[in-house]
Amino acid sequence: MNKEFLVEVVNASLLINNEYILKNISFYIGKEEIVGIVGESGSGKSLTALSLIGLLPENSKLKAKNFIFNYQDLRGLSTKDWKSIRRSKIGMVFQEPQSSLNPSLTCEKQLLEAVKNDKKIDSTKKKELVKKVLNEVQLFDDKRIAKSYPHELSGGQKQRVMIAMALLCNPKLLIADEPTTALDVTVQKEIIQLLKSLQVKYKMSILFISHDLSLVKKLADRVLVMNNGKIVESGDTNKIFRNPNHNYTKGLVFARPDNKIRLERLPTVLDYQSNNFKPKIITSSKRKIFHKKLYSQKPLLKVKKIRKNYIKEKWFGKPSIFEALKPISFSLYPGETLGIVGESGSGKSTLAKTLVFLDPPDSGELMWLGKVINPRNKLQVNSLRKKIQFIFQDPFAALHPFKTVGSTLDEVLWVHESKNKKKNNYRVEKLLEQVGLSFKYVNRYPHELSGGQRQRIVIARALAVKPEVLICDESVAALDISVQAQILNLLNDLKSNLKLSFLFISHDLAVVKYMSDRVMVMKDGKLIEIQESDALYESPNKKYTQKLVDSIL
Numbered sequence: 001m002n003k004e005f006l007v008e009v010v011n012a013s014l015l016i017n018n019e020y021i022l023k024n025i026s027f028y029i030g031k032e033e034i035v036g037i038v039g040e041s042g043s044g045k046s047l048t049a050l051s052l053i054g055l056l057p058e059n060s061k062l063k064a065k066n067f068i069f070n071y072q073d074l075r076g077l078s079t080k081d082w083k084s085i086r087r088s089k090i091g092m093v094f095q096e097p098q099s100s101l102n103p104s105l106t107c108e109k110q111l112l113e114a115v116k117n118d119k120k121i122d123s124t125k126k127k128e129l130v131k132k133v134l135n136e137v138q139l140f141d142d143k144r145i146a147k148s149y150p151h152e153l154s155g156g157q158k159q160r161v162m163i164a165m166a167l168l169c170n171p172k173l174l175i176a177d178e179p180t181t182a183l184d185v186t187v188q189k190e191i192i193q194l195l196k197s198l199q200v201k202y203k204m205s206i207l208f209i210s211h212d213l214s215l216v217k218k219l220a221d222r223v224l225v226m227n228n229g230k231i232v233e234s235g236d237t238n239k240i241f242r243n244p245n246h247n248y249t250k251g252l253v254f255a256r257p258d259n260k261i262r263l264e265r266l267p268t269v270l271d272y273q274s275n276n277f278k279p280k281i282i283t284s285s286k287r288k289i290f291h292k293k294l295y296s297q298k299p300l301l302k303v304k305k306i307r308k309n310y311i312k313e314k315w316f317g318k319p320s321i322f323e324a325l326k327p328i329s330f331s332l333y334p335g336e337t338l339g340i341v342g343e344s345g346s347g348k349s350t351l352a353k354t355l356v357f358l359d360p361p362d363s364g365e366l367m368w369l370g371k372v373i374n375p376r377n378k379l380q381v382n383s384l385r386k387k388i389q390f391i392f393q394d395p396f397a398a399l400h401p402f403k404t405v406g407s408t409l410d411e412v413l414w415v416h417e418s419k420n421k422k423k424n425n426y427r428v429e430k431l432l433e434q435v436g437l438s439f440k441y442v443n444r445y446p447h448e449l450s451g452g453q454r455q456r457i458v459i460a461r462a463l464a465v466k467p468e469v470l471i472c473d474e475s476v477a478a479l480d481i482s483v484q485a486q487i488l489n490l491l492n493d494l495k496s497n498l499k500l501s502f503l504f505i506s507h508d509l510a511v512v513k514y515m516s517d518r519v520m521v522m523k524d525g526k527l528i529e530i531q532e533s534d535a536l537y538e539s540p541n542k543k544y545t546q547k548l549v550d551s552i553l
Helices: 045-051 079-088 107-113 123-136 142-147 155-167 185-202 213-219 237-242 247-255 269-273 284-294 348-355 378-387 405-416 421-434 439-443 451-463 481-498 509-515 533-538 543-550
Strands: 005-016 019-030 034-038 060-063 066-069 090-093 173-177 205-209 222-227 230-236 301-312 320-332 337-341 363-368 388-391 469-473 501-505 518-523 526-532
Touching: 005 045, 005 205, 019 034, 019 045, 019 205, 019 230, 034 045, 034 185, 034 213, 045 173, 045 205, 079 090, 090 155, 107 123, 107 142, 107 155, 123 142, 123 155, 155 185, 173 185, 185 205, 185 213, 185 543, 205 213, 213 237, 222 237, 222 247, 230 237, 230 247, 237 247, 247 269, 247 481, 301 348, 320 348, 320 363, 320 526, 337 348, 337 509, 348 469, 348 501, 378 388, 388 451, 405 421, 405 439, 405 451, 421 439, 421 451, 421 481, 451 481, 469 481, 481 501, 481 509, 501 509, 509 533, 518 533, 518 543, 526 533, 526 543, 533 543
Parallel strands: 034 205, 034 222, 090 173, 173 205, 337 501, 337 518, 388 469, 469 501
Antiparallel strands: 005 019, 005 060, 005 066, 222 230, 301 320, 301 363, 518 526
């Protein structure tokens, strides 16, 4: 083994249920080096990481010429040996901290569990160590954090606790598997900066796994690109991102919206693999002509000073009032995509729910084509809900697991349109066609579909009632970068073909800029700024907006 390597893997293959999931992969991680792994879901990223800490499925079989960590051969280790490695040499930070942390234990108890087997340290020193490591991850309010349960912390704080837990074993290698996926863009930036500073301070190596290439570009020294269980390209980060060689890598790199130019369609992996992508740039003059025509129309939806309060119950004393939405006013025009950005808790999703009276506003007016909607008038509210439909973040959670694609779509048609089976079957076929799926998917269940296919079904269901507005609430956040490009292209096609308007909510500012005509910025329940998207990103009026723009990695 090369003395400069911490990890050396040569010709490794992983067999699960007689199927090769990892196929003859070779890579190394240098001492004090950060290596990124990128690729779509199912490419083998996480299994590669799990193989390094002995957490593979029981029915798996790993074969390798070399599989070495810190001069130790990892092949054929006992359960006891693997526990020892995980306890003292390799730490891991998982994607979803809420799922990884025990909801019934305080953070202090969970952190102490990580060092409970260390007999060299007494209980007092263990608590001091927990305090120290919380400060290391910039949780300086360590007393409150230690006594808190996971649900009492923000997403960023929970992820910092997970990093602190991994650091307690003073690892030589830290594996971070999609550690920032569910976090706001500003919190993502903070976590990336934190990992970089900790890597230098602890003199450790990091294996960073993500489908967000902008994060990998910011953090990693070298990159491994995985596709279908193989490493198709590897090398220096700057070189890979500046001049990728493999068509698959090109598809991943260029599928993310570019902040400097605006394309009519985003390229996908399939475009590069078939060598048929020809970029078409939308010029600023073309956008100005479109916007002049767009904003000469009467508003489709007009919101005037809507406000939403929640009452926080207390065990002792009077309940307090939380003002989730402070008086907000704006308009949405026919054919417009209005982006909504802001950190978690800014009121984005609350606003979306008030617009269809799922969470009725406490005051203010909502007008549809100039007519005020009475929240007590069920006919008016039901009519509005048909005109405004939602596309949610997690397509798997949004679909019934025991209903086929056909029955999911037919149910909506049966309730809102027709009880004629033949007519509904025809409509189901047309809906699938609209979202780029063939009729063969009609008898499939959600678990038999990919993430992108599930999101297409959710979009088809929303289109079933022939809406005029789609509210996309983090609708591409859970998707791989290339699948995300496919869905964004599809949404733009539907907008053009069906004359739709969009409210596009996301924490990914690059995506919002690409999709939107105008962008609203929300903070603490307030609308603090609204501008044409290019103008907002080039010269924001508020410091908070500048902070968000600066966080684009």
